[in-house]
Amino acid sequence: MIGMTRKIGFIGLGKMGRRMARVLLTKGFPLVVYDIRDEAVNEAVKLGAQKASSAKEVAEKSEVIMSSLPTPRDVEDVYLGKNGVLEGIKPGSVIIELSTIDPGTSIKIAQEAAKRGAHYLDCPVSGGPEHAEKGELTIFVGGDYEAFKSVEEILRVIGKNVNYIGKTGAGNIVKLTNNIMSLLNILVASEALVFGVKAGLDADALFNVLNTGAGRSYIFTACFPRVLEGDFRPHFSLDYAIKDLGIALDYAKKLKIPMPMVSLAHTLYQMASATGRGNDDFTAVICLLEELSGVKVRSKKTSSDT
Known part of the structure; x- marks a missing residue:
């Protein structure tokens, strides 16, 4: 070689x-x-x-x-x-x-x-x-x-x-684009699951059926089983999500393009970090939505204190 x-x-x-x-x-x-x-x-x-x-x-x-x-x-x-x-x-x-x-x-x-x-x-x-x-x-x-x-x-x-x-820089642009999609995907899925569980659905059953529907994604399938288990050990930290979205927003300003959804996502990840979860996995952003909604998206097999 x-x-x-x-x-x-x-x-x-x-x-x-x-x-x-x-x-x-x-x-x-x-x-x-x-x-x-x-x-x-x-x-x-x-x-x-x-x-x-x-x-x-x-x-x-x-x-x-x-x-x-x-x-x-x-x-x-x-x-x-x-x-x-x-x-x-x-x-x-x-x-x-x-x-x-x-x-x-x-x-x-x-x-x-x-x-x-x-x-x-x-x-x-x-x-x-x-x-x-x-x-x-x-x-x-x-x-x-x-x-x-x-x-x-x-x-x-x-x-x-x-x-x-x-x-030069093209690789960086693709990576930022990829992270925008992934990080916003997590937020949308988190909000949807909180909605379903708050409405009375079982978290396991909801995940399983959504995982066969048109709204599923790679990141939903890969990440949300850990959420159901209450496992927020960092694979990619919440604070790194904030960093990457911030880089994307700064570059968008230079391009003079609006990114309202990315701006909102950036704020929500910051709010989640402010609750003390910055070093947790970025999926821990769901905990902010759970606290605001008074519900937890967890498997019945998971301890209620996660």
Whole structure:
């Protein structure tokens, strides 16, 4: 495999990043890793990774630099800040940026990378930790096509569906569009289930019949069994939902397009977070609607105190 002959750097070993790094390591790819948390780095080192002391050092020791980070500001700091990637990057290197960020940040970093003879690809991923663990993510790629082809083999190790979209920022736009659909889908389904249960229907029976109807969706089928069980352990946190919708709204302002439903959804997720559920799964937004309606959408098999 060509990719195994190239030294890969990986920055950001959080919930998603450490799983992607682990998949690469188990497939035999040599990694240099960096994270602000020593315990995350040490976990990767035990699997065979080499430790770096900064993002700059990662770039100095790598031909391909991958990153998975929480916010656009974190991405900008890692690439453009002091001891950042672009201080150590070599001509011909390829950046694979996997975070959910705005297109403007990607374009800014891509332009600076190009000045140093390097390529930048925005490659945000879709799918939770369970998909990252199995190397079954969906990846949306924006940037130079030849640069994409040069690292496609690496992307296909962590992604089951790898989609080249177009110019720099195109991957970010698709990811934001995907998250708008997913996050609003959860809200609509939550409101509908609260309505049905408040009207006297059994939550299990309602879910089962809706799951055969025209209103069902992948996210309804995948997420709401956990809601019925009262399981709000974070696969994708409510506060990350707020972050992503905020990015989408900021970009919509630049495009001068109204997004009234996204604005309302953003507010509802913020209200749910304000009740202390920000670190819970984003499906916990249903708890806000339940509290306002005086009902809980839970399976009869689930304890009444969830």
